[in-house]
Amino acid sequence: MSENNTTTLEPPPSGGEAPAGAGRRGWRQILGGSGARSLGLVIALALLVAVGAATSGSQFLSMSNLLTILSYGSVLGVVSIGMTFVITAGGIDLSVGSVMGLTSVVASLSAVQLAAANSSWLVMVAVALAVGAFVGLINGTIIAYGNVVAFIATLAMLVAARGVAELISGRRTLIVTERDFLAIMRSNVLGVPLLIWIFAVVAAIGWFLLNRTTFGRRTVAIGGNLEAARLAGIKVKRHVVWLYVLSGLTAGIAGVMMMARTTSGSSTHGLYYELDAIAAVVVGGTLLIGGRGTIVGTVLGVLLFSTLTNVFTQNNLDTSVQAVTKGAIIVLAVLLQQKFAVRGTRRKGAL
Numbered sequence: 001m002s003e004n005n006t007t008t009l010e011p012p013p014s015g016g017e018a019p020a021g022a023g024r025r026g027w028r029q030i031l032g033g034s035g036a037r038s039l040g041l042v043i044a045l046a047l048l049v050a051v052g053a054a055t056s057g058s059q060f061l062s063m064s065n066l067l068t069i070l071s072y073g074s075v076l077g078v079v080s081i082g083m084t085f086v087i088t089a090g091g092i093d094l095s096v097g098s099v100m101g102l103t104s105v106v107a108s109l110s111a112v113q114l115a116a117a118n119s120s121w122l123v124m125v126a127v128a129l130a131v132g133a134f135v136g137l138i139n140g141t142i143i144a145y146g147n148v149v150a151f152i153a154t155l156a157m158l159v160a161a162r163g164v165a166e167l168i169s170g171r172r173t174l175i176v177t178e179r180d181f182l183a184i185m186r187s188n189v190l191g192v193p194l195l196i197w198i199f200a201v202v203a204a205i206g207w208f209l210l211n212r213t214t215f216g217r218r219t220v221a222i223g224g225n226l227e228a229a230r231l232a233g234i235k236v237k238r239h240v241v242w243l244y245v246l247s248g249l250t251a252g253i254a255g256v257m258m259m260a261r262t263t264s265g266s267s268t269h270g271l272y273y274e275l276d277a278i279a280a281v282v283v284g285g286t287l288l289i290g291g292r293g294t295i296v297g298t299v300l301g302v303l304l305f306s307t308l309t310n311v312f313t314q315n316n317l318d319t320s321v322q323a324v325t326k327g328a329i330i331v332l333a334v335l336l337q338q339k340f341a342v343r344g345t346r347r348k349g350a351l
Helices: 022-031 034-059 063-088 096-107 110-118 122-144 150-169 179-185 194-212 214-224 226-231 236-262 273-284 295-314 319-350
Strands: none
Touching: 034 295, 063 096, 063 194, 063 214, 063 236, 063 273, 063 295, 096 122, 096 150, 096 236, 096 273, 110 122, 110 179, 122 150, 122 236, 179 194, 179 236, 194 214, 194 236, 194 295, 214 226, 214 236, 226 236, 273 295, 273 319, 295 319
8 A cells, every 4th residue: 555545435324414433433544544654754753853953952953954964864765765665565675785885886996987087977877777777687586586585585685796896896995086977966956965856856756656657556466465466467576576676776876876975986885774774664654564665654764764863963972872762763663563554454354
């Protein structure tokens, strides 16, 4: 079920009075829907901003700091959009962080930068996206046609992609010297860093793809009941491959963004990003077991974690405390998901 679902209340009978409890059931459906989950995240984000403003003063609410929060979350946000599709379909992709590192290394190679200098900076972008999509294709093929569990297949790719990146780079950090690439990718548009705009565009495309296309409906159907989706005529294996290609592609975009932010390509880029992306997606309201996905929730989940990081940084708090807090938020989100899932099952059984 995606976030654009709406609840329609039945009109009252001809007598002019609604059945007893009908209004109450209607409000329960509305409050238990995706809108309520998004509203809850907005409230949590607002409270976190209030805490930051109270503890850090006006500096926290300054435009520069708000842009810092958005810039920090933009790279993770792009990865999380691709992860949303995979998890909605009942899968998982543990390799996205390593793919980020691999794409940044390959796109930062001197030969690639030389080709970009002689033609266009877009060569570096194209190489990174091609590498990300290719790794995603490998993941998807192994999972769909090799019948390997997604957790195991992507865990293997997590290790392999990081190892390939280390071999290519010689365990060194490759410096990005292509001036046009840095000038464009580190520029501002209407006073907002380009990286934030990229995140916004990817999120908008992801929302449209999940909520307004056949691709999105098939993704939700596969996550809800794979066998039923297959019997309904959906080519499940091919669709799963495309989902992992999409995840790899977003990891490639994130790799380009990381190159721009750090002016380097490194095998260490994207370390633990797979865990942060899964956390943002789950906290956002996408079911970890599949069948329901929300891009809006994912964006709010990313903003929640990036704001949390900024609050801890502004107050010079221990990163260990931050990790514990993030873990508690994830556990709470999963518990709430289970609670809503049980309620939904009971409601369906009562119909």
